[in-house]
Amino acid sequence: MKYKGKRVLLGIDAAKKLRLPIVFFLCLCFFLAGLFGSIIISQDANRGKFRHKLVEESRIEEGDALLHGESGEGFIASIPFQVLSWRPRAVYYPNFATDEQCQNVIKITKTKLRPSSLALRKGETAESTKGIRTSSGAFVSAWEDNTGTLEFIERKIARATMLPRSHGEAFNVLRYEIGQRYVSHYDSFNPAEYGPQHSQRIASFLLYLSDVEEGGETMFPFENGSNMDIGYDYEGCIGLKVKPRRGDGLLFYSLFPNGTIDQTSLHGSCAVVKGEKWVATKWIRDNTKMQ
Ligand SMILES: *[C@@H]1O[C@H](CO)[C@@H](O)[C@H](O)[C@H]1NC(C)=O
Numbered sequence: 001m002k003y004k005g006k007r008v009l010l011g012i013d014a015a016k017k018l019r020l021p022i023v024f025f026l027c028l029c030f031f032l033a034g035l036f037g038s039i040i041i042s043q044d045a046n047r048g049k050f051r052h053k054l055v056e057e058s059r060i061e062e063g064d065a066l067l068h069g070e071s072g073e074g075f076i077a078s079i080p081f082q083v084l085s086w087r088p089r090a091v092y093y094p095n096f097a098t099d100e101q102c103q104n105v106i107k108i109t110k111t112k113l114r115p116s117s118l119a120l121r122k123g124e125t126a127e128s129t130k131g132i133r134t135s136s137g138a139f140v141s142a143w144e145d146n147t148g149t150l151e152f153i154e155r156k157i158a159r160a161t162m163l164p165r166s167h168g169e170a171f172n173v174l175r176y177e178i179g180q181r182y183v184s185h186y187d188s189f190n191p192a193e194y195g196p197q198h199s200q201r202i203a204s205f206l207l208y209l210s211d212v213e214e215g216g217e218t219m220f221p222f223e224n225g226s227n228m229d230i231g232y233d234y235e236g237c238i239g240l241k242v243k244p245r246r247g248d249g250l251l252f253y254s255l256f257p258n259g260t261i262d263q264t265s266l267h268g269s270c271a272v273v274k275g276e277k278w279v280a281t282k283w284i285r286d287n288t289k290m291q
């Protein structure tokens, strides 16, 4: 009996001693729950964290993949996209590249930047076309990048567009500072204006490497056939506008499936109002000749 009593006593004593640690433990639990909650909420604002995740998730379900051909891949890819328009055919790829990948591309390009040039029509000169394209830029090929970033992006673009890497020109990486723009134009070359072509640009893939605080949108003035009869001066920032966000991709087609030029693929870069715009462009051609 004596022994039992002592044990009960001990139990109460231990419970009293335990009360403080339990309260402390519960407080800690609430604190941690709050902390994780706020991290999850702040991830909504911090797209960068999701970005990494999405890029990793583009290789999923290795187990379900089929036997593949010589040039195929051994995994099932998942690349989220949104159709922005069928006239022109324009598709948006959120979080196509990571922040780190975007920064790498800017770093590789920075030392090579030169004022952007234009393919001139008959009768045009560098002087007569001044002001049409005021950005700086450089052509950079995947093999020039020893971080492997451009090769990774190029492979992903091929996967997303289902057009082989060999049909892509080198990346044209551009920087637009405040006030800089690219007035509306076509990426394809109309033989009537530019003479016979060895190959034609089918599609353009733009990877935005930076956010832009204000302005710098990619615009499609003739989207859905609008504004085609207003005597558009090619300068106004009108029509469907796509806001640049770091890591996001934009694909649009310059040609119809039958190979003729889609007039609604007219596009331009609105002037940057605040901040700086960096974008990597990949033009994709109808064959492997690059001019
Ligand atoms: C888009 O184009 C179609 C075909 O020309 C037209 O019927 C439709 O009204 C247009 N939509 C808008 C919102 O302008």
Ligand SMILES: *[C@@H]1O[C@H](CO)[C@@H](O)[C@H](O)[C@H]1NC(C)=O
Pocket: 256, 257, 258, 259, 260
């Ligand atoms: C090519 O396709 C477009 C869009 O479907 C059509 O408007 C055009 O008439 C076609 N051109 C030829 C030459 O078939």
